[in-house]
Amino acid sequence: MHALTMLGRWKERSLTSAEIAASLESNPVLVRRILGSLRDADLVLSTEGRNGGWSLARAPREITLYDAFAAVEAGPVLSRHPHPPSGECEVGRNIQALLEVEFRDAERAMEARLGRTTIAHLVQRVLDIERDLALPR
Missing domain, CATH: 1.10.10.10 (Winged helix-like DNA-binding domain superfamily/Winged helix DNA-binding domain)
Structure with a gap:
């Protein structure tokens, strides 16, 4: 980015x-x-x-932050269990499915947010900040 x-x-x-x-x-x-x-x-x-x-x-204005993110990041943003938890435990049996829903929703929200901001937006914000810093105080 x-x-x-x-x-x-x-x-x-x-x-x-x-x-x-x-x-x-x-x-x-x-x-x-x-x-x-x-x-x-x-x-x-x-x-x-x-x-x-x-x-x-x-x-x-045609390149979103999500475009950039998707180009350089592979796989899900939030880590999943590296190995299956115990099926003998009620938490272990259910936690992966429960967290998958939460993680997927969070990742969709992040994708949507990054998809609303373009490189043009960031360029303009940089210019605005630099202009503001140059103003006499």
């Missing part, structure tokens, strides 16, 4: 993985790995060469 917001903020040019990594205080190789997942999801494009780099594949 950080990388996509940067690409949306400076959409008039491509950004290198090194530029994005510097903002993330991360390693360009790790950033390229994440950007590769975003490219596979058709959220970013990469170009090679002297002026190459990364750019958004769609307008920032």
Whole structure:
């Protein structure tokens, strides 16, 4: 989401993985790995060469936080039991089914919330915060 917001903020040019990594205080190789997942999801494009780099594949208003989340996260958000609990216990027999309903509802709520916010929203919020910080106090 950080990388996509940067690409949306400076959409008039491509950004290198090194530029994005510097903002993330991360390693360009790790950033390229994440950007590769975003490219596979058709959220970013990469170009090679002297002026190459990364750019958004769609307008920032067309990319939601859920799009980004789904591109880089696999599996459920909330952990399930790594192994089946005891069927001899009344809690053990029932807890997985009970929690599955709760976890599924929570994950749907998160998906809906992330689906309402776009990269354009984040870019605008960054600009608003920066503007407010620049105002005389």
